Amino acid sequence: MLSMKNISKVFKTDLVETHALRDFNLAVNEGEFVAVTGPSGSGKTTFLNIAGLLEGFNHGDYFLDGVNISNLSDNKSAAIRNEKIGFIFQGFNLISDLNLAENVEVPLRYRGFNAKERKVRVERALEQVGLAARMKHLPTQLSGGQQQRVAIARALAGEPRFLLADEPTGNLDSLMARQVMELLEDINKAGTTIIMVTHDADLARRAQRNIQIVDGQVCDFSMYQAGENRGKTQSIADAASVA
Amino acid sequence: MLQIRPIISMLMRSKSGPILLLVQIILSVAIVANASFIITERVSLMSRESGIAESEVFDLDIYNFDDGMDPVSQTKRDIEIIRNLEGVKAATVSSMTPLSGGGWASNFSYGTSKEDRVDAANAPLYYGDEQMIATLGLKLIEGRNFYPDEVLTGGSELASLLIVSKAYAQETFGDESPIGKVMYRGEIGNQPMKIIGVVERLQGAWVDNNNLERGMIINVELAAAFNRILVRADEEAIVGLKEAIPAALHKENPNRVVRGFTTISEHRNIVYRDHELMATVLSMMVVLLLLITSLGLAGMVMFNIERRTKQIGTRRALGAKKRDIVSFFLVENYLICITGGVIGGLIAVQLGQQLMALYSLPKLELFYPIATVAGLLVLTTFAVIFPAQKAAKISPATATRSV
Ligand SMILES: Nc1ncnc2c1ncn2[C@@H]1O[C@H](COP(=O)(O)OP(=O)(O)OP(=O)(O)O)[C@@H](O)[C@H]1O
Ligand SMILES: [Mg+2]
Numbered sequence: 262m263l264s265m266k267n268i269s270k271v272f273k274t275d276l277v278e279t280h281a282l283r284d285f286n287l288a289v290n291e292g293e294f295v296a297v298t299g300p301s302g303s304g305k306t307t308f309l310n311i312a313g314l315l316e317g318f319n320h321g322d323y324f325l326d327g328v329n330i331s332n333l334s335d336n337k338s339a340a341i342r343n344e345k346i347g348f349i350f351q352g353f354n355l356i357s358d359l360n361l362a363e364n365v366e367v368p369l370r371y372r373g374f375n376a377k378e379r380k381v382r383v384e385r386a387l388e389q390v391g392l393a394a395r396m397k398h399l400p401t402q403l404s405g406g407q408q409q410r411v412a413i414a415r416a417l418a419g420e421p422r423f424l425l426a427d428e429p430t431g432n433l434d435s436l437m438a439r440q441v442m443e444l445l446e447d448i449n450k451a452g453t454t455i456i457m458v459t460h461d462a463d464l465a466r467r468a469q470r471n472i473q474i475v476d477g478q479v480c481d482f483s484m485y486q487a488g489e490n491r492g493k494t495q496s497i498a499d500a501a502s503v504a
Numbered sequence: 505m506l507q508i509r510p511i512i513s514m515l516m517r518s519k520s521g522p523i524l525l526l527v528q529i530i531l532s533v534a535i536v537a538n539a540s541f542i543i544t545e546r547v548s549l550m551s552r553e554s555g556i557a558e559s560e561v562f563d564l565d566i567y568n569f570d571d572g573m574d575p576v577s578q579t580k581r582d583i584e585i586i587r588n589l590e591g592v593k594a595a596t597v598s599s600m601t602p603l604s605g606g607g608w609a610s611n612f613s614y615g616t617s618k619e620d621r622v623d624a625a626n627a628p629l630y631y632g633d634e635q636m637i638a639t640l641g642l643k644l645i646e647g648r649n650f651y652p653d654e655v656l657t658g659g660s661e662l663a664s665l666l667i668v669s670k671a672y673a674q675e676t677f678g679d680e681s682p683i684g685k686v687m688y689r690g691e692i693g694n695q696p697m698k699i700i701g702v703v704e705r706l707q708g709a710w711v712d713n714n715n716l717e718r719g720m721i722i723n724v725e726l727a728a729a730f731n732r733i734l735v736r737a738d739e740e741a742i743v744g745l746k747e748a749i750p751a752a753l754h755k756e757n758p759n760r761v762v763r764g765f766t767t768i769s770e771h772r773n774i775v776y777r778d779h780e781l782m783a784t785v786l787s788m789m790v791v792l793l794l795l796i797t798s799l800g801l802a803g804m805v806m807f808n809i810e811r812r813t814k815q816i817g818t819r820r821a822l823g824a825k826k827r828d829i830v831s832f833f834l835v836e837n838y839l840i841c842i843t844g845g846v847i848g849g850l851i852a853v854q855l856g857q858q859l860m861a862l863y864s865l866p867k868l869e870l871f872y873p874i875a876t877v878a879g880l881l882v883l884t885t886f887a888v889i890f891p892a893q894k895a896a897k898i899s900p901a902t903a904t905r906s907v
Contacts, residue, residue, distance in 0.1 A: 306904050315821055315900040336825050342900070343823020354818040354903055358514040368822040370507055399517075415822070427904050 262454060263289040263312060263423070268321035270307055270477075281307040283477045285321070289456060291422075294449040296468035297458045304477040305458040306427055312456060313346050313425045314338040326422060343371050347416030347453075349426035353408045355400040355415075361387065362396040365415045372419060386414035390444060406437030413444060417453075424448060426457040430464060442467060507828075511836050525804050526844045532797045533848025533880065534855050537873040539786040541856070545866065546783040550776045552716075555669070555705025556602050557641030558768035560593070561736050563601040564749060568729045570759035576657045578757065579727035585752050586733065587635075591741025594638040597725050598734045599631040600709050602640065603771045607709035612687040612697075614676075621692045624676045627668075627718040628708020631660065632734075633725045637667070637703065639736045645670065647683045647701035650723045663722040667701040671717035697722065711775050742767065794883060801841075801887040805833055809895040816895055817902025826896035833892035834885065841884045845877030852876070 268285040271278055281304045289295055299305050310316045311323065314330060323330040326345060333341070342348075355364050362383050369379045387393040390410035392403075400408055409429060416424055426445070430438035442464050449455045449469075459465050473480040515522050566582060568575075579597060586595045600607025608629040615621040630636060633655040637644060649667070656662040666687060673682040682699045689695040706719030726732075737745055742765075750762040773780075809816070816829055824832075856868025899905075 310901045310904055313821070315904065339820065339823050339825045339900075342821060348821050348903065350818070350903060352814075354814065354821075356514075356815055356818070358517045359510055360513070363510050363513060366510070367819065370510070371819075371823040371825070371828060419823075 262291040262293075262326060263287070263456075264322075264324045265312070266322045268311065268318050268323060270304075270311060270316075270318045280477055282311070282318070285478060287472065287479050289454060291454055292449070292452055293454055294446070294469040295456045296465035296471050297456060297474060298460065298462070298465050298471065299474035303474045305474050307477075308474060309425050309427050309456065309458055313348060313423075314342050339371075343368055344419065345422045347419065347421035347424045349409070349412055349416050349424065349429045351428040351431040353400070353405070353412045353432070355408055355411060357400055360397050360399055361392060361403075361411050361414075364400065364411060365418050368415065368419050382418045383414075386418035387411070389417060390414045404437070405433050406440055409433060409437070409441050410444065413441070413448075417448065422454060424453050424455040424457075426455065428458055428460060430459065430461060438464065507832065508835060508839070511832065511839060515836065515839060521804060521807070522840055525800055525840055526847075528797055528800050529841055529844030529880065530848040530851060532793045533845050533873060533876050534851040536790050536793055537849065537852035537876040538855050538859060538868060539790050540876065541868050541872040542859075542865065543783045543786050543790070546779040549711070550779055550783075552707070553705060554602055554707040554768070554772070555640070555642055555703065555719075556707070556768055557736060558603075558772060559739055560742075560767075561602075561640060561734060562742060562745075562765050562767040563598075563604070563771075564733050564735065564762060564764035566731045566733065566753065567761040567763075568731075568757070568759065569761075570757060573729070573757070573759075575727040575729060579725065579731055580657060581756060582731070582753060583725070583733065585756055586735060586749060589745065589748055589752060591737045591745055593736045593738070594635045595733060595735045596632045596635045596639045597727070598636070598639075598732050599629060599726060601732065601734065601766075601771060602707055602709060602719075602768055603711060603775050604709050604766075605711075605771075605775050609708065609710075609713075609715060610689065612689060613692060614685060614687050615692050618692050624672075624687065625718060626715045627672055627720050628710070628713075628715055630706075630719060630721045631663070631724045631726045632721050633723070636721050636734075639734050640706070641736065642703040642706055645702055645704045646681065647699070649701060655723050655725050657725040657727045659726070659728075660722070660724060661695070663695065663724045664697055665723040666697045666699045667703060667721040668699055669706040669717060669719045670702055670704055672720055673699075673702050675718065794880075797880065798883045798887040801837060801884055802891060805837065805888050805891040805895075808833070808836075809891055809898075812895075813898055813902055814906045816898045817900055817906065820898065820900035821903040826893075829896040829898075830889065830892040833888050833895060837884050837888045838881065841880055842877070845873075845880060849873035849877060 265285055265287045268282055269280065270282040271280055285308065297305050297308065311318050325341070328341070356367065365383045365386055366379050369382055374382070384393060387396060390413055392407060392410055392414065395403070400411065403411065430441050433441060438461065445455055445457065446467070457468065465471055568578065583595055583597060586592060609626055610629045611626050612624045613621050614624065634650040634652045637649050650665060654665060668682060676682065677685065682702060685699045686696050687699065707716050708719050710716060735745070746765045753760065753762050819829065852873040853868060859865050860867055
């Protein structure tokens with residue numbers, strides 16, 4: 262479903278070259294719930310951005326759903342983001358001048374759905390996150406947890422195959438974080454593949470599969486190996502083969 | 505995908521920014537529409553043709569101080585002297601100079617009796633001899649010129665024949681030929697004059713008077729202590745004639761002052777100076793207003809792009825193509841522009857009515873507010889599209905990277 266081989270990503274500024282990812286290998290299967298952890302600056306967001314076609318990479322091969330991502334036009338990657346990928350951000354990224362329904366509608370408009378289809382999908386998505394009653398509210402009238410649920414509704418409305426979440430609970434207290442996590446688990450059970458970056462070890466543990474990114478490379482801990490391998494660095498080849 | 509409805513929602517919910525821009529556009533449209541209307545009015549006034557060979561014709565005044573002088577014979581001699589000078593094509597004594605802002609006008613009537621008297625419109629009146637048409641360079645389109653022996657020298661009471669402009673003829677007699685018609689000065693029966701010719705065009709002296717186009721010529725060579733003379737000469741000869749004419753006239757009789765030598769082109773510049781100034785000032789104002797409005801638009805867009813960097817990144821992450829971002833800003837500003845344009849257009853019409861009453865201007869044509877809004881839409885496109893294209897380059901990664 263998702264396969265990255267020898268991906269490397271270098272950020273060049275005038276002063277320094279940062280190797281955010283180096284020889285990064287990962288494969289994710291359809292329906293998996295992958296939690297990504299790792300120290301700050303290790304490359305988690307970079308990985309997620311590349312996975313989600315938000316930024317390019319310097320070397321390697323990336324296939325998503327059988328599509329070679331290396332040489333896509335800007336319009337094509339926008340279309341793939343729109344159709345196949347749902348994003349959830351740490352800061353929710355709701356548009357403050359739009360009400361909840363209009364926020365959820367944003368990607369649907371880019372998809373070219375007609376008004377009726379959009380309405381159905383917006384209502385369904387907001388119902389799914391339990392906020393259908395507050396459609397006309399502005400984001401600022403909601404708590405952080407509720408805002409993140411709206412953002413999840415926005416990600417879900419287009420029925421993506423993938424959900425990519427960068428610290429979705431990072432700005433939430435633990436109760437709200439648990440609710441959001443439960444929502445994501447439900448979504449995953451319904452068949453959506455989820456990759457979630459988190460700093461919360463407890464939340465990570467609830468995921469079906471844990472990978473750790475250290476210094477731009479993957480250390481994979483599958484659930485069934487969790488006991489023995491925690492803390493050790495697996496060889497990259499092994500990590501790839503496990504996936 | 506035009507996202508008009510959510511953009512309207514956003515505009516309605518955002519605070520002062522769009523309102524200020526809206527007010528600016530409303531004022532611009534109201535002012536620019538009226539100003540450009542006035543400018544075109546003035547320019548079209550200035551570009552009316554006089555029917556005269558303006559650059560070849562100049563006027564001069566002779567003030568005679570010689571008490572014993574006989575005006576009739578002196579005038580005949582003077583005009584003869586001028587006509588014989590090198591470079592002079594034609595010359596005539598005249599009652600006034602075209603486009604000079606000063607001169608004679610009169611009201612004629614026609615009819616068979618006092619009861620069925622019809623008053624013709626007021627008309628600028630040239631007194632002149634058979635060389636008047638050649639001197640001004642007029643085009644005779646119907647009838648004939650005065651014969652030399654039909655022209656009498658002396659006062660206005662000698663007049664008996666008329667050559668009228670086409671404008672006057674049409675206004676007075678419609679499509680009927682004016683040739684042979686008899687006009688009276690004031691009362692029916694009073695000093696009858698017969699129309700013998702029509703010239704295509706002959707403007708009078710006052711460019712702001714509605715009698716301007718109704719020029720007419722009467723068959724009298726005015727002769728008095730003070731004479732106004734019109735001279736037509738080769739353009740290159742005019743400078744020399746400024747010296748040669750006074751010299752020749754003084755040689756004939758030194759007891760007088762000869763002055764003037766202003767071409768009709770120069771008179772035109774002077775007489776239209778206010779119009780030209782008005783048109784120039786208003787044009788500058790229009791350009792300035794449009795410039796300020798464009799800068800306002802561009803500034804607003806740049807400010808919004810700055811403010812919405814993360815939003816733009818997020819929209820891109822959610823599937824917006826680059827052109828969606830560009831059209832987002834275009835639509836947003838078109839909406840402001842059209843709203844301001846409609847309100848501004850209504851105010852422009854209102855303002856036009858005020859100006860009409862205050863300065864006796866014609867009614868503002870609807871074309872002007874509409875053209876102004878159309879022009880503003882073009883300006884909006886230019887002011888918005890370049891910043892918007894930069895906005896479209898904002899990386900989708902901004903969604904996760906920025907705080
Ligand atoms: N646009 C950029 N320009 C230069 N360097 C960058 C850029 N984005 C990221 N980096 C660098 O790349 C490395 C990986 O960054 P990344 O954001 O992926 O880390 P992270 O694991 O998400 O960290 P955190 O847990 O703090 O979010 C860091 O050293 C970071 O400074
Ligand atoms: Mg990060």
